Amino acid sequence: MLDQTRAPLYEALKEFNQKRVVPFDVPGHKRGRGNPELTEFLGQQVMNIDVNSMKPLDNLNHPSSVIKEAESLAAEAFGAHHAFFMVNGTTSAVQAMVFATVKRGDKIILPRNVHRSVLNALVLCGAVPVYINPEMNKRLGISLGMSIKSVAQAIAENPDAKAIFVNNPTYYGICSDLESIVKLAHKADMYVLADEAHGTHLYFGENLPQSALAAGCDMAAVSMHKSGGSLTQSSILLINDKVNPDYMRQVINLTSTTSASYLLLSSLDLSRKHMAINGKEIMERVVDLVKYARDEVNEIGDYWALGSELVDGDAVFAFDDTKLTINTLDIGLAGIEVYDLLRDEYDIQMELGDIANILAYVSIGDRKSDLERLVSALVDIRRRYKKDKTGMWTQEYVNPDVVFTPQDAFYGEKEAVSIDDSIGRVCTEFVMAYPPGIPILAPGERITKDIIDYIVYAKEKGCLITGTEDLEVKKLNVLKERRVYGG
Structure with a gap:
């Protein structure tokens, strides 16, 4: 067992910051002296630790000391064989998973409602997508998870596929039956790759859907900056013992920067520490906050804050109770219209608005008073703007006709x-x-x-x-x- 109260990279940066090292290296702002306005805006502490790779601070592309220690702590905290700190966003983690498993001409099975980063990876590597069209909830206008029947059929029809890609959960909190998918895939000698951009918290909370690594997935990309509390653009790639970590590092380095931000790296180190120590209590509080808000929104009328009532044991195998997705169609407004009203008239910034729903991303930094303000604003919008919903669209997804790779x-x-x-x-x-x-x-x-x-x-x-x-x-x-x- 490693000491999860440690944050080795953060500790090394603090020690470095106490020394009076003369910087004849990059970045050129030289601890902020070269750009006073930027230093005033961001603060001297930020500029002091915006440094380049050096021996005391290790090197992300070839870690051997404090970054290696920090990644080992993260691996243990997430229950992974190995963890890689990523500073190019979860996009780079997702693409590394794809690049490590498929090449030009190889097949990869995936739901069509994946993030664009997955399809960008296919553009670059030349792999062939085999789409599983997700089930749909027509009232909500959102795509759900992958049914086991659809996965089994895709494997039977494409036994030469190298991998299966899954979302866990979707943006809206929908989870597929990962354990069953993993069993089917591994029996067919296929890797299972998980996009957990919206599922970091699943590794730390209780009574939440199963995390990808716990379900047996081979790799998972987690957006620590979303529900884990690190800085924007910082992420972690997790692998199990079926994957060669040395080869994976080589794959990551194909697209990773050689000038990794120590602001992002230290935020990963500290947020891992925070979640490892306090994650259970944090996520319990988040679930309670969302339950409160969901109940209050559903009391307003016309809005639908969806929840575990969607679970059907197949296409919706589980629901992430930290997600606050609100369907707006019954007040005659598209989700994006409510999204704009909340921002422009109530100074409330939602995570997304589509043509039927809005999503509030509730995490470790939210307060009950913030959710009370959201509920009050939704009451007011219904009172002021409700209209006939005739002609409103719900469809969030149109099945594609794939002609070329x-x-x-x-x-x-x-x-x-x-x-x-x-x-x-x-x-x-x-x-x-x-x-x-x-x-x-x-x-x-x-x-x-x-x-x-x-x-x-x-x-x-x-x-x-x-x-x-x-x-x-x-x-x-x-x-x-x-x-x-x-x-």
């Missing part, structure tokens, strides 16, 4: 056409509402009228549509050729 489409010869003229063509870029960052269209998918109608509706309601070369999303890039996939 993401890599072949992205790097293929392309042309820009108006969004109306794109119907029937093959898209070569991403189109997504952000957040949550789940592509409406990905490279290699055929554009249909339903998809275009959805994009236009989402734009009209105020969703931020991203991923396209044309920032106004009036044009889409499509393949010049129209031959069929595999032709």
Whole structure:
């Protein structure tokens, strides 16, 4: 057992900060002296520890001392064989998992409602996606988890696939039956990779859905900066003993910066310490806060703060009770419209708003008074803005028709056409509402009228549509050729 009260990287930085080292290395601001305005804005302490890799502080690309110790502590805290600190966001952790298991031409089974980082990885490595279209909740307009029947069918039809990718949980708190998926995958000699960007807390709380590593997954990418309390862009990649940690380090270093931020690294070290020591109590308090808010919202009328009533033992195997997702359609407003009202008129910033829901991300830093303010604002919005809901859309996901691999489409010869003229063509870029960052269209998918109608509706309601070369999303890039996939 390691001492989880230790924070070796943080301790090394504190010791370094007490010395009067003359910096003839980068960064060029030289402990803040070179940029007084920035130092005044961020604070001297921040500038003092914004340093470069050096022997006393170890090197993230080849750790041998304090970073290695900090990663070992994280591995133990999460119940992993090895942990890697990531400073390029969970995107880099997700992509490292993909790069380590599949290469050009290899198949990977995945739900279509994955984050764009997964499909970006396929663009880069050339692997072939085998999509499992997720189940849908039509009232909420959100995609759910993967049914075991769908996973078993995908494995039977693609026995040569190298890996299965899962979300645990989805942005909205939906969890699949991971243990059963792992058993099916491992029996077929496939790796199981988990995107746990929204599931860091599952490793520390009680009476929450099972974490990926506890369920037997081979790798998991956890966004420590979300529910774990570290700085934005800091993340941890976890692996079990089936994965070679030395090879994984090489894969990570293909895309990782060689100038890792010690602000991010020390925040990972300290947030791991905090969660390892206090995580159980913290998550118990978070669950209580969300339960309070969920009950209060559901008392208002017309709103639906969804919860464990969704659990069906299959596509919704479990529900993450820390998630506060609120369906807004019965007040006649899209989620993104309520999202905008909360920010612009009530100074409340939600995590996301889609065409049917809003999501409040409740974590270790929230207070009951903050949730009371949210509930009061929702009462007021209903009173002031409620209208007839006729014509409101609910669909968050349109099943894609995959024609080419993401890599072949992205790097293929392309042309820009108006969004109306794109119907029937093959898209070569991403189109997504952000957040949550789940592509409406990905490279290699055929554009249909339903998809275009959805994009236009989402734009009209105020969703931020991203991923396209044309920032106004009036044009889409499509393949010049129209031959069929595999032709």
